Amino acid sequence: MKTKKLIIAAIISLFMLGSAFADGADPKTVTPAWVTEKQLTQQAQAQEQAGAEAPKPKNFNVFFIGYDYPTLSGPLASHLTGWNSPVNFSLGIESSNTSGSSFLSGLELEFFITTNDQGMRLQMNDMVMAGYSFNIKPVRFNVGARLGLSLLDVTDDDPANPTYMALGGIIGPEASLYAELAPDFWLWARGRYSMAYYFTIDSSGGANPIDSGDNTLNCVSLEAGLAFRM
């Protein structure tokens, strides 16, 4: 056993002696720190430059304007049949937080105007919208609900008929589709069902239909037009 221990000690000593005089690594196999630092600096600069040059995705913030085709129904609709509006249009804005799918808010102003020998009718809907925008390239599909005020002004030149102005609340769901025609330029279409409840704020020439109880007006609006990035 004594011999065996001696042999082991000799081997260990030889190994330690060999380690003490062993050559270091080949310089070609060890990358100097400054080379790594230089590469990292260059990569950081390249990333920074690429980031600066890369086109930034744009948020969906648009101004829209288009033609509006309303179909009226409900108790008040029968009193407005003589006032089929030829001049109908809507305009407004819609804003989404990101370039992808995200929540959506907006504002819309609708005008239905009729002017004829009998007089004039103006209906103006002023609505805010909250919804969600799905970016399903190359189109955007937006769904939401609108809430707002509706102003109805009927001026009848026939003294036998009443002239009145009414203010109401309007609410309804909607869906719209935006197709990108060019950068920052869309073609859009929208469908909305809305219900409005009016009260008279001014009236002359006899009892008006709202005061008579026909104060509800439903409307299906089909709209289409152009939109531009803001």
Add this chain to the structure above:
Amino acid sequence: MKYAKLALALFVAFFVAGCASAPPPTTSTTSPPGAAPQASAPPQGSAPPSVAPPKNDTWPKIYTDETYLTSFDSSWSEAEAVGAIKNLQNSFVEFNAGIPLSELDVDSYGLRAKWQWVENNSFIKSASFIIPFDQVTSILLEYYPALNKDYKWGLIVNLSGSSAVSVRTPSRDTAERLGKAILVLAKARSAKLSIPNLRFGAALSALSDAQAQAAGILKTSGVIVLWVFRESPAEKAGFSPQDIITGVGGKPVHSTEELFAAIDAAADAGAKELKIDGIRRSYRIEDKKYVEIFVPLTYTLAIDQAGGTK
């Protein structure tokens, strides 16, 4: 209809308020001034580290300019050297100006050059430099790869008591001819010249306290490489700037003089090569972080029988 105007005003106000509260368009996500850049990608073939290595001023600066090892030796006489410089008048420019010289006056005592340029279409400005040959301490042959100009070769003439003079030339041959001529005239004026050791070919310096502490050695246990001359034995042996030389031929090195003496002694003894021990600062990636390490190296320096400091 007394409420008509009121209702209309209410409508318009409602719409305008809605427009004003709509979120503003955001088309740019530019970082604020001074924002830190993102962590860099790692060198190819390694795991992506999340933290860039630390940077400090402890270690010698890395130069993009390349300094070539040459002795500028020639058998020219003083008159030949003066003539060679005169012949090169149209072949070199001052480093920064890059304009051909308008005047060159050279004799065995010094070189005086002047160049002119027009500013604002009317004012003629001029500048000059002087190389007093008795004040020349060293001459370096340079190549400027990053310089996007015709004159990519050049000389740095270091002077005692004043700033170095740098000139650029269109070719290496022109720079070498100019260097040879200046060396001949500097030697003739008994200038105190510092000639690089041609058997090694690297600029060295004593270790600073911070460098020795970082490497875990004594300040007197080695010398540090400032830069390595191109085409030199040191470059061929694999030396790199910032390497620390700790031993030569199995013996410790405490100074530049000891290192050069050992190399010259090996050359005198007819050795073909010499083992030099050193330490290299490098990085290892641990847990996606760069960790500074110091790796012991052994270089094999081929001994050139010609050259040396003698």
